[in-house]
Amino acid sequence: MRKITAGLFISLDGVIGDPQDWHFPYFNDEMGEAVGSQLMTADTLLLGRVTYEGFAAAWPERENAGGEDAAMAKTLGDARKIVVSHQDLDLPWRNSELLRGDLIEAVKALKAEPGATDIGMSGSPSIVRQLLAAGLLDELHLLVHPIALRQGLRLWDESTPIPLKLLSSKTFTTGVLHLVYTSDDHAPEGGYEQALKNQPTAP
Numbered sequence: 001m002r003k004i005t006a007g008l009f010i011s012l013d014g015v016i017g018d019p020q021d022w023h024f025p026y027f028n029d030e031m032g033e034a035v036g037s038q039l040m041t042a043d044t045l046l047l048g049r050v051t052y053e054g055f056a057a058a059w060p061e062r063e064n065a066g067g068e069d070a071a072m073a074k075t076l077g078d079a080r081k082i083v084v085s086h087q088d089l090d091l092p093w094r095n096s097e098l099l100r101g102d103l104i105e106a107v108k109a110l111k112a113e114p115g116a117t118d119i120g121m122s123g124s125p126s127i128v129r130q131l132l133a134a135g136l137l138d139e140l141h142l143l144v145h146p147i148a149l150r151q152g153l154r155l156w157d158e159s160t161p162i163p164l165k166l167l168s169s170k171t172f173t174t175g176v177l178h179l180v181y182t183s184d185d186h187a188p189e190g191g192y193e194q195a196l197k198n199q200p201t202a203p
Contacts, residue, residue, distance in 0.1 A: 001111050001112065002110065002111045002112075002113060002115060002116075002117070002118065002119055003111075003118045003119070003138040003139070004046070004107070004110075004111065004118070004119045004120075004121065004131065004136060004137050004138050004139075005038055005042070005118055005119070005120055005121065005137075005138060005139040005140075005141060006120075006121035006122070006124070006128045006131075006137055006139070006140050006141065007034075007035060007038045007039065007120075007121065007122050007141040007143070008122075008123060008125065008128070008140075008141070008142055008143070008155060009023045009143050009145065010142050010143065010144055010145065010155055011144075011145050011147050011148060011149045011152075012144065012145070012146060012147060012148045013148045013149060013150060013154075014154040014155050014156055015149040015150075015151070015152040015153065015154055015155075016123070016125055016152075016153060016154065016155045017152035017153030017154075018152060018153075022145070022147060022149060023145065026145050026146075026147075026172075026174045026175070026176050028172065028173065028174055030170075030172040030173065030174075030176075030178075031143060031172060031174070031176060031178075034141070034143065034170075034178050035122075035143075036072060038120060038139075038141050039072075039076070039120045039122060040072065040075055041117065041118050041120070042079060042117060042118040042119055042120030043079055043080060043115070043117040043118075044079060044080045044081075044082065044110070044117070044118075044119045044120070045076070045079050045080070045081045045082065045119070045120050045121070045122070046082050046084065046099075046107070046110070046119055046120070046121050046124070046127065047081060047082070047083055047084065047121065047122070047123070047124055048083075048084050048085070048123065048124035048125075048126065048127050049083060049084070049085040049087065049089065050123070050124075051122060051123035051124045052081065052083045052085075052089075052091075052093075052096070054123075055076065055093070055122075056091075056092060056093040056096070059073045059076050059077060059093070060073070060077060060093060063077055077093065077094055077095070078094075078095065079095065079120075080095050080097070081093060081095055081096040081097070082097055082098075082099050082110070083096060083097070083098050083099060084099045084103060084124070084127055085098065085099075103127070103130060104130070104131075104134050104136065107131060107134075107136050108136065111136065125153070125155050128140065128155070129155075129156075129157065129159075129162075132162050132164075132183060133159075133160070133162060135183055135185075137182075137183065138182060139167065139180055139181070139182055140164070140180070140181045140182070141178065141179075141180050142177075142178075142179045142180075142181065143176055143177070143178055144176060144177040144178075144179060145175075145176055146174075146175035146176065162183070163183070163184040163185075163187030164181040164182065164183065164184055165181060165182050165183070165184035165187075166179065166180070166181055167180040167181060167182055168180045
């Protein structure tokens with residue numbers, strides 16, 4: 001079974017919208033390594049329309065320019081890119097295709113395909129929410145920036161709670177936290193009375 005990982009830049013108050021306006025002051029080699037390790041191990045990318053269009057407008061030009069990020073641009077270009085959209089889209093970036101049919105069923109089929117490489121996601125919060133709710137997202141990589149934006153699109157909507165389990169955490173020199181979560185099927189439950197019962201008794 002193939003693994004799906006998703007990465008998001010996020011503020012302290014949960015905003016993930018327009019990261020180009022607030023993210024770059026915190027970018028350093030540590031973050032570049034974290035982003036690269038999450039995406040570069042994937043031979044398939046699952047992207048929402050907005051994320052795809054942003055990537056397709058930038059990465060082919062960076063590959064052609066031959067700069068420092070040309071290698072990453074080529075890797076992303078060579079990867080199979082599956083775009084989730086209800087619209088018929090022009091997909092100019094090579095190796096791109098439109099996801100057909102139901103998202104959940106299509107992702108189940110993707111995970112069941114042969115191969116050991118990951119399926120990577122970047123951005124695309126609505127897809128992340130759906131896959132988490134369906135128990136299909138294996139790792140959620142949150143790069144938490146030490147800033148409260150106080151407005152903008154947030155990762156979490158007002159819906160059913162999704163319990164998560166922390167797999168790893170790392171603090172960068174910029175104050176950014178790299179937190180990796182997975183779904184938690186055995187999350188603790190109960191209220192104040194249960195919390196009291198869970199307290200260790202004095203000897």
